[in-house]
Amino acid sequence: MKKKSCSMVLLLLLLVFISGCSNLAMSSTDSDKIKLDYWTLFGGGDAEFMKEIVQKFNNTHPDIHVNYIQLPFDDYYTKLVTGIAAGKAPDVAVSHISRLPQLIELGVVSSLNPDAQKQGLQWDKFNQNILDASVINGKHYAIPIDTHPIAFYYNKEYLRKAGLLNDQGKPIIEETPEGFVNFLNKLKKELPQDIAPFSFATTGIDPYRLWWSFYHQLGADGVLSDDLSSVDLEMDKAVKAANYMKDLYYKHKVIPLHITDFYRTFQSGKAATLITGVWSTGIWEGTDDLEFGVVPVPAIFGEKAVFGNSHTLFLPKNENVDKEKRKAAFTFASFVAENGQIWAEAGHIPAKQTVYEKEAFQELPYRSQYVQIADHVAFQKPSVANGTIETILTRNLDTVLNGSKSAEKAFKTAEQEIKELLQNSLLTPDE
Amino acid sequence: MKGKAMSGNVKAIPFLLPFFIIYVMFTVYPIFKGLQMSFYDWSIIQKMEFVGLENYIKMFQDPDFWSSLWNTTLFTILSTPTMIILALVLALMANTKTKLRGFYRGAYFLPSILSVSVISYIAIFFLQPYTGFLNSFLHMFGIQKEFFWLAEPTLAWVSIVGVTLWWTVGFNMILFLAALQDIPDFLYESADIDGATAWQKFRYITFPQLIPIGRVILLLQILASYKVFAQILLITGGGPGTTTRPLIQYIYQAGFEKFNLGYAATMSYALFFILLILSLIQLKSQSDDQGVI
Numbered sequence: 253m254k255k256k257s258c259s260m261v262l263l264l265l266l267l268v269f270i271s272g273c274s275n276l277a278m279s280s281t282d283s284d285k286i287k288l289d290y291w292t293l294f295g296g297g298d299a300e301f302m303k304e305i306v307q308k309f310n311n312t313h314p315d316i317h318v319n320y321i322q323l324p325f326d327d328y329y330t331k332l333v334t335g336i337a338a339g340k341a342p343d344v345a346v347s348h349i350s351r352l353p354q355l356i357e358l359g360v361v362s363s364l365n366p367d368a369q370k371q372g373l374q375w376d377k378f379n380q381n382i383l384d385a386s387v388i389n390g391k392h393y394a395i396p397i398d399t400h401p402i403a404f405y406y407n408k409e410y411l412r413k414a415g416l417l418n419d420q421g422k423p424i425i426e427e428t429p430e431g432f433v434n435f436l437n438k439l440k441k442e443l444p445q446d447i448a449p450f451s452f453a454t455t456g457i458d459p460y461r462l463w464w465s466f467y468h469q470l471g472a473d474g475v476l477s478d479d480l481s482s483v484d485l486e487m488d489k490a491v492k493a494a495n496y497m498k499d500l501y502y503k504h505k506v507i508p509l510h511i512t513d514f515y516r517t518f519q520s521g522k523a524a525t526l527i528t529g530v531w532s533t534g535i536w537e538g539t540d541d542l543e544f545g546v547v548p549v550p551a552i553f554g555e556k557a558v559f560g561n562s563h564t565l566f567l568p569k570n571e572n573v574d575k576e577k578r579k580a581a582f583t584f585a586s587f588v589a590e591n592g593q594i595w596a597e598a599g600h601i602p603a604k605q606t607v608y609e610k611e612a613f614q615e616l617p618y619r620s621q622y623v624q625i626a627d628h629v630a631f632q633k634p635s636v637a638n639g640t641i642e643t644i645l646t647r648n649l650d651t652v653l654n655g656s657k658s659a660e661k662a663f664k665t666a667e668q669e670i671k672e673l674l675q676n677s678l679l680t681p682d683e
Numbered sequence: 684m685k686g687k688a689m690s691g692n693v694k695a696i697p698f699l700l701p702f703f704i705i706y707v708m709f710t711v712y713p714i715f716k717g718l719q720m721s722f723y724d725w726s727i728i729q730k731m732e733f734v735g736l737e738n739y740i741k742m743f744q745d746p747d748f749w750s751s752l753w754n755t756t757l758f759t760i761l762s763t764p765t766m767i768i769l770a771l772v773l774a775l776m777a778n779t780k781t782k783l784r785g786f787y788r789g790a791y792f793l794p795s796i797l798s799v800s801v802i803s804y805i806a807i808f809f810l811q812p813y814t815g816f817l818n819s820f821l822h823m824f825g826i827q828k829e830f831f832w833l834a835e836p837t838l839a840w841v842s843i844v845g846v847t848l849w850w851t852v853g854f855n856m857i858l859f860l861a862a863l864q865d866i867p868d869f870l871y872e873s874a875d876i877d878g879a880t881a882w883q884k885f886r887y888i889t890f891p892q893l894i895p896i897g898r899v900i901l902l903l904q905i906l907a908s909y910k911v912f913a914q915i916l917l918i919t920g921g922g923p924g925t926t927t928r929p930l931i932q933y934i935y936q937a938g939f940e941k942f943n944l945g946y947a948a949t950m951s952y953a954l955f956f957i958l959l960i961l962s963l964i965q966l967k968s969q970s971d972d973q974g975v976i
Contacts, residue, residue: 327939330939330940333942334727358726358942455922455923509829510812510831510833511813512807512811512812512813512814512815640940640941647922647925648924650922651923654835654923654924656836656923656924
């Protein structure tokens, strides 16, 4: 009998424990401050500068506290969407401009038009090219804070040695397809054998970004039709861009094949040049003994287009909106855009043009060399399928650059895959 | 007597309950939920529409499904026999009566205790071109060719199977070793008296005695191989292109990158049926032979 009651007590304890769990989560510390959860996907230097902005905001806004929550980049969107689906939406969140349409289609983004009007945000202070990419169906859904295109970085020491650096410290490149190859060939000839003329990945997202730039320099406009309903891959241009890149590895041999970490190759002085996102500027600045320079990616095929994306802040939809909270969230999002000079320290180009006039921004080295790229970024068209389209193009370009498929075949496959993707009922707007 | 057993059962409940609740919530319930999802057009944000068997029809017509299923099967075909033979050889070595016995056992089993992310990063450092250990080692012996172990389709498979072998063979070895030590000594002694050679002893004593555990290992190995995912994702990411993408990675991509959970659930059920059939075949053949051994 005693034993039985003992087990009953245990059972009771268990029940108390289980119900206690939910109470724990509910309780919060008492405070009058408006608390905002802010989800980001930043890492490395980016995260540090974003934290600095959040701190500045918290210090200057005594009635609001922003809680900076950093999620891993790799599955950020998975976590964001599942979080919102589970009713754990943050108050402010980061999204790439290319991912906004999908989030809007999933119904998790709220329009900012009423907030902007109420709180007097002037959209015309933003760079028009970036802003256009964030407007979907004529509505503002997010505040862009930057654009981060790719740029051309070079090791000044090596370029000088090869006689390819002019008096202003800029590389001497004739902006034609042959001119760029000649430039790299000359580096190869003049530099020691173990210095790569051009450090670059063979597969993955980086070659895709360069391909996207060349494809648009050739005059193409995205891979979808303007109404986003069908695939419109301009085959000749896609193939031409890919084959040009392939020759850099195999024919001219100016890029070593399959470098595992091409950042490190450049950083440790084992390469003369590299092309990657402007976010790396902060990394090179923090490297001792690296005398580097940066210019926009050479417009070798004519048009000045270049790959780029943009970070934006949006306010997730919330069933029971607290007006004060919403207002605070919008204030915070505008604040981040306004303080682009801190964000620019990471290397990004601020989206708000008023930032360019700030002294703190002008004092930063290098950034002024590439601010003008913001006008030439070729954004993806606002399709719900952007993320997957990027994956498809990357994967198929991989097969060209690793030498296993011809460019014609690879892009035929890509075209077919995108076509099937667009037919997928989940990803196309309701008919 | 009966009453006592009953009270024993009652007492067991509070101890079983915590696990049982969690097990039902996170294992049993999702199994049935998954079946339901496979009949719906189910995005991650409640946007459901009953589509009947449409997901299944789509699956049979989806070349990506078949190619990733083939990749998983290829991995199983490549890894299972090598895994078993190597485990057996290692177990025999670890069972010899030498001073190095303890070292053998430790060295072969050690990688198994590492987590998948650790072994994957070790593998990447080991296999990367220009600076990786393996290529530098080959250069030392005058082989100047630069091998791209992770970037060429054939070599990528060799690398993945090799890494998996190094990582998990220790567990199978332990199973074989335990079985080896269970073989009674008198069998060998009488064989010695009969003048049997080492090979004859292996062929007629050791090998038959190891068949039951061999079956278990075969079953476990096939099931484990069909579930291959993490090390491929971390080492090659399914690349180059999609040449090493296993089925589970494709399921993950469908569910959490394209947010098409209904279709992901459908393919999970396909994998479930494949595993179920394989297990049944194995169990059947095992019970058929029961009388012989």
